[in-house]
Amino acid sequence: MSTQADHGNELIPRPELTPDALRAALAVVAPGRLDEMQAMKDDAFAKAVEWQSLSPVKSWVLAWARDIEIARRPDLSTRYAWAQNNLEHEDAAIAWEALRELSAVLDEAMKAVRE
Known part of the structure; x- marks a missing residue:
């Protein structure tokens, strides 16, 4: 897969x-994940109050920005889907490549949203 x-x-x-x-972005690129996003947001805000720290909220923002980055870019979403579909491939070399590719996609998406 190309990077x-x-x-x-x-x-x-x-x-x-x-x-x-x-x-709003998730509603366009992956509307089926809106409930998941809300549940994770609620959890992040509850942890922020409990821990008296904004770290859980910042982590939530970055995680969803990363996932939206993947969903909004066909190049990344294609690579991500290939990696997800091959993580448990019977050929260990393919499974290992899928794990490497998944890591590369997540890293590229995170780098993009932090620019």
Whole structure:
């Protein structure tokens, strides 16, 4: 799988790193995950109160920004799907390559949202 991005085919622009912007973006690229996003948001905010720290909220924002980055870019979503589908391949070399590719996709997406 190629690691070079094809930024000309983005489904939507990269959203701002705010809960409302991320929710609006997810509603376009992966609406089936909105309930999951809300549940994780609720958990992050509860932990933030309990821990008296914004770290859980920051982690939630970055995790969803990363997942939206993958979903909004066909180049990344194709690589991600291939990796997910081959993690438990009977050929250990393919499974190992899938794990490497999954890590590369997650790293590339996280780097992109932190720019």
